[in-house]
Amino acid sequence: MLTSLQNPLVKQLRKLHQAKGRREQQQFLLEGTHLLQEALAVGYPLAVVCCTETWRSRYPDLFAAAGQRAERLELVSEAVLAAIATTVNPDGVIATAFRVAPRQPNDPRQVSLGVALETVQDPGNLGTMIRTAAAAGVEGLWLSADSVDLDHPKVLRATAGQWFRLPMAVADDLINVVQQFRAVGGQVVSTLPSATQTYWETDFTRPTLILLGNEGAGLSPGLAALADGAVRIPLAAGVESLNVAIAAALLVYEARRQRIPATMVAGSEPSQPMPRALE
Template sequence: MITSLQNPLVKQMRKLHRPKERLQQHLSLLEGTHLLEEACAVNIPLTTVCCTSDWLEEHTQLWERATQQAGRAEIVSPEVLQAIATTVQPDGVVASVARLMPRSPTFPVTLGVALETIQDPGNVGTLIRTAAAVGVDGLWISADSVDLDHPKVLRATAGQWFRLPMAVSADLKQDVTSFKQLGGQVIATLPFAQTPYWEIDWQQPSLILLGNEGAGLTTELAALADVNVTIPLMAGVESLNVAIAAAVILYEARRQREVGV
């Protein structure tokens, strides 16, 4: 059992809290039982997996499967697990993997989402989880957004990170243009728009543009939209959280596709 915070493995895994270190070490952190289950379900090779003895007693089968996929497996003290986890109250297991690369979307896409400069990892993770639940088949995120392998992004996806086709876009405008050239409609979510989101025909191939939590979409990206939509709000309510806004719109798209307009 590893009990020292000075252990080289502990030091190395703690460094993965920082984006620069994840990039340099080419590793990502998976925290918690559910993420580990999902990673094992899709046969993600694990570099290292660490758990407490209490966690092991309750998850023997998952531990056996994880150790078969891991290069190294260690039992650690609760204090060590607390140190290598980014959560305040980790549930007993943390793993590292070769830096995760999402499954890229492929055209044509029937329902897609493009995210521009989204900074909050919880928002991005929730968006990914919602998009997977609705049946989105392509998500693009600008390179100046939060890292897709940020530990909080991964946790907030509830394991759907591994299932949704996604790409970090070096040129989001070009990706949106490519979608348009294939005949899809591009819908920008803008607070000053006059058209409610439910008046759009979502049964045709559609790409939703969602912008930064504070600034919204840039003028350049919004200009590529075929139509602008808004989510009507009661007086005095300034805006919705971007992940909530995405959920509202995406489920209208799914409703129309299942039952018609």
């Protein structure tokens, strides 16, 4: 059992708290049982799994599965686990995953519902949007290169495991992604407080790419100009704006609602599975 905070492995894993350490080691942290379960479920490559004796006793099957998949499995003391964690109360296990590309989306020209995010800075917002997009059946999410890192620990935690399931890509040129989508007749929708059309008046049954921008500045003029139309989310008097993750949820679920088959009426059985409710 590792008990020393000066152990080289502990020092190595603590460096993964920072973007520089993740780039240098080409690894990132998975904190908590749920993220480990999701990584194992999709066969994501793991480098190291560190857990406490209490956690091993509680999850013997998961411990065995981690031992088969990870390159290294270590029992650690509670103090060592706390030192590795970025959270205040880690639940007993932390893994590191190799920094390979997440599941890639299809060519933008083949996507029916997508989301493009520009310069999103808050990791909690990005993680929430990834989780919501996965739940609503979004087929691809593109993120501008100047946004928060996809493998930031808080992003991973906020996705509740959907990070491994939603097709995502970091786009060096987000404008090019939008132009490809438009080239095959897809509509590009942005949000604007001054827009005359509400989001529920928009036809989301068409192939649609939703554009969302920075928490404070919104979309850059160059990207906003590519939108075929802007929609507004009505707000009560005195309210300036919504959190970008909430705005994303409203738009993607309105698209999901509009795409429910017309044969689905009250009291009938769904003709296709609906997404699992957010936990």
